[in-house]
Amino acid sequence: MKRILLFCSAGMSTSLLVTKMQNAAKAMEMDVSIDAFPEAEMASHLDDADVVLLGPQIRFALGRAKKLCSEKNIPVDVINSMDYGMMDGEKVLKTALKMMENQNREDHP
Template identity: 55%
Template sequence: MSILLVCAAGMSTSLLVTRMEDAAKKRQIDVKIEAHPVGDIEKYGNQADVILLGPQVRYQLAAVKKQYVSKPVEVINMQDYGMMNGEKVLEHALKIAGK
């Protein structure tokens, strides 16, 4: 499974990726997680099974959903993002992917 995190510049979201990867390892889940700026979504969106937007780019939700109608696209919970709670964000991604 592949999860794409979309953000403004990719800096803070890279820490969340690390936390999500750690949570996946603990649960022995095979998952590929990447973070990229919203401007690069066309390069990476097609390969992702789930697309999660950082709260700072939530205004892009409708456009991304329209571009990727066959994929689950949601905004990361602001509290989970702020706390860098990789476990909860991973759990949410798995849930919306039907895993």
């Protein structure tokens, strides 16, 4: 099972997006785990993550997130602010899946 983690200021604003992403995954018959946490807890949740996405409101934390995630070979990026604003769970899920696919390509050329 793939694990997608979303981080934002307090872990609350991404909860609706997580639900929409879970619904999109279910519609695509995909077995993924999607959770949201406060950015301050990032280091303690990365062990079994396959991809990390940051809410646009914590874009400033991308440098720290990249440092933490690179140590564990986890792709990380900021969620597109338009997709986030529209709460487009399907599009954000597809972005996360593409990030995992690209990471796998880099790991196994």
